[in-house]
Amino acid sequence: MRLEEIVDALEIAQNTTIPLDESQNGVLVNGLSYDSRNTKIGDLFFCVSGNTQDGHDFASHAVENGASVLVVERNLELQTPQVKVRDVRSAMAEISEIFFNFPSKELVTAGITGTNGKTTTVNLLADIAASADQNSATIGTLTGTRTTPEAPDLQRQIRELVDAGKSFLSMEVSSHALSQRRISNIKYDVAVFTNLSLDHLDFHGDMETYFQAKALLFTPAHAKYAVINVDSPYGQRLAEGIEIPHRTISMDEIEILHESIRASVFIWEGEKIELQIPGTFNMENALAAAVTAQVLGFEKSSIVKGLSEAQAIPGRFEVVNLDENGPTVIVDYSHTPEGLRKVLESAKSISASGEVHVVFGCGGDRDKSKRPQMAEVSEGIASFVYLTSDNPRSEDQLSIIDDVIPGFTDFSDVYVEPDRRKAILHAIQTSEKKDVIVVAGKGDEVSQEISGEFFPLDDREIVLEGLEARLK
Secondary structure, three states, rough: OOOHHHHHHHHHHHOOOOOHHHHOOEEEEEEEEHHHHHHHOOOEEEEOOOOOEEHHHHHHHHHHOOOEEEEOOOOOOOOOEEEEEOHHHHHHHHHHHOOOOOHHHEEEEEEEEOOOOHHHHHHHHHHHHHHHHOOEEEEEEOOOOOOOHHHHHHHHHHHHHHHHHOEEEEEOOOOOHHHHOOOOOOOEOOEEOOOOOOOHHHHOOOOOHHHHHHHHHOOOOOEEOOOEOOOOHHHHHHHOOOOOOOEOOHHHHHHEEEEEOOOEEHHHHHHHHOOOOOOOHHHHHHHHHHHHHOOOOOOHHHHHHHHOOOOOOOOEEEEEEOOOOOEEEEEEEOOOOOHHHHHHHHHHEEEEEEEEEEEEEOOOOOHHHHHHHHHHHHHHOOEEEOOOOOEEOOOOOOHHHHHHHOOOOOOOEEEEEEEEHHHHHHHHHHHOOOOOEEEOOOOOEEEEEOEEEEEOOHHHHHHHHHHHHHHH
16 A cells, blocks of 8 residues: 555544655555564554653664654654654554555444453354354454454454455454554444443553543444443443443343353343353343344344353353362453452352352552452452462562452461462362362463563363362
């Protein structure tokens, strides 16, 4: 694509004039890049200013790797053509859509946001679409390193999906992505709000800013219609304040018939749905997916079929083993106080006569305010608590544990073991076969980040190791 074509479209999108030198006419752009290490010959490189690094400092490296154009906020002493804009991140969002020719307009789209439940709701919605003979796809936590990719990556992925014949896209939209304009000007056919609770305050600062970031999705610029869970004050507030057409949902709309470690059975609009994914909160996610599909025009038969045939999602209330001779172990991604509460309550409701055990830690370089609350939730619901490490990242894991401890009212019965593998194995060895153990925090992750290094670690493999050891 020629540079002047991109700039002409960008001028229209941003309602401004971006001057180009005559020498820049005819410059070809073969790709987009925001990381100098991954820049290829002919790429347009975005000098994005972040919290810790400034892309302008890496422009020369990008040029060495072949960048043909730089998008900058200040002029650089480089001979490479430069497009100067007010805000590089904003321009990156616009240019990404322009370069990939607005791919989201070529399929049906649903954007799901919320603190918890995004991944499950996205996948259940895709299952419903598939049952209605749609060629469905998902983008989210399970498909990449970021919940919502950076704009160039996101637009490229959507273009590839369209080119592969996909007709329906269900994707997670994070608060970070909304704040940083990663979704560009995508206008979803339906936007979904699952819930909002304590998380990401290391980025947003406070709950009000966090809420306002989420609310950006529910504007005429980003959604044609909204489905909003009003079982929380934030959902009620959102529904009362948005301008776009919307429908509210609540768990009062379903009748729960049965819950077990294998499935949940409930009635929705006169239809019996046997969800093969356990957990009360997953029925809530299923309700959001069902109503969203209904809004999009899917037949009720396809909705029921899609939900009933949906398979367990890796690391989301994933039952690792159902051996009658060992405890039931559930691996879950829950890493917020509210998410953990819902998982533990569901575990307790299906544990019958057994006790509930929980193994958890807190991530480093993330919102510290939730650490004592994780302790409070664990102690309030589980009978046995094992405090360990999650992904400490650059923080000292013992320091993180020290931040968690004040949340306990009685710390004497808490088992502390920073080594996550040892903590999980200890929980399995000391439990009774009728008990339920929840291993929370990492879900389907297969590594642990410590001091910038990634070490192999899969909670599910450790659980299997522990269960096998009990049989010997």
